Amino acid sequence: MANERSELDHVFHALSDPTRRAVVARLVGGPATVKDLAEPFAMALPSFLKHISVLESAQLISCNKKGRVRTCSVDRERLVAAERWFEEQNRVWQSRYANLDNLLAKLESK
Amino acid sequence: MANERSELDHVFHALSDPTRRAVVARLVGGPATVKDLAEPFAMALPSFLKHISVLESAQLISCNKKGRVRTCSVDRERLVAAERWFEEQNRVWQSRYANLDNLLAKLESK
Numbered sequence: 001m002a003n004e005r006s007e008l009d010h011v012f013h014a015l016s017d018p019t020r021r022a023v024v025a026r027l028v029g030g031p032a033t034v035k036d037l038a039e040p041f042a043m044a045l046p047s048f049l050k051h052i053s054v055l056e057s058a059q060l061i062s063c064n065k066k067g068r069v070r071t072c073s074v075d076r077e078r079l080v081a082a083e084r085w086f087e088e089q090n091r092v093w094q095s096r097y098a099n100l101d102n103l104l105a106k107l108e109s110k
Numbered sequence: 111m112a113n114e115r116s117e118l119d120h121v122f123h124a125l126s127d128p129t130r131r132a133v134v135a136r137l138v139g140g141p142a143t144v145k146d147l148a149e150p151f152a153m154a155l156p157s158f159l160k161h162i163s164v165l166e167s168a169q170l171i172s173c174n175k176k177g178r179v180r181t182c183s184v185d186r187e188r189l190v191a192a193e194r195w196f197e198e199q200n201r202v203w204q205s206r207y208a209n210l211d212n213l214l215a216k217l218e219s220k
Contacts, residue, residue, distance in 0.1 A: 009126050016122035021195070028199045029206055076203065083196040085131070089138045089189055096139055 007059075011082045014058035019043070020051050024060055027074035034063065034070040117169075121192045124168035129153070130161050134170055137184035144173065144180040 063072040148158045173182040
């Protein structure tokens, strides 16, 4: 549980930046080189590499180097883990409203 | 789009902390007073109030004061907006694999 918490901390922190979300969204469509990933952003390469490093630390992406080319892919497991947190909240929310509906039905039938 | 981005920045930042996620999860089950929300955490009240303030800034929760009692509720819209980001990634992921399946089927039929 402690580990899972800490993983979610990293994942949500990594996703709290528009550049990093855009990189993840791009990689969900397929692997890409760091050079291609950096291209749409008006940002110095060292700044962009910091974003890549945050995404790697959160294990949302992984990058492999072949010669001078680094290619990155998304790690979908981590995205799914974060999505599951929202699904759990939805489940609680639905059951809360199901309970309210039951209560209203009981009150109306009295 | 810029606004939505900035909203997601705040929401994901707010959710990158286990105390704040626990508060949101608790409020999804129904409104609660700040006192009750703070109770499970071994934390000084000022530190806890900082977490409440981050959640309010992200508009994930809102709090109302009646006399000396502050009661907080979750703002589900914001949670849903963040969840939608994951759904969008899923959609892209699914279509990527549907394309790969189609390609494989074509290659096999040749």
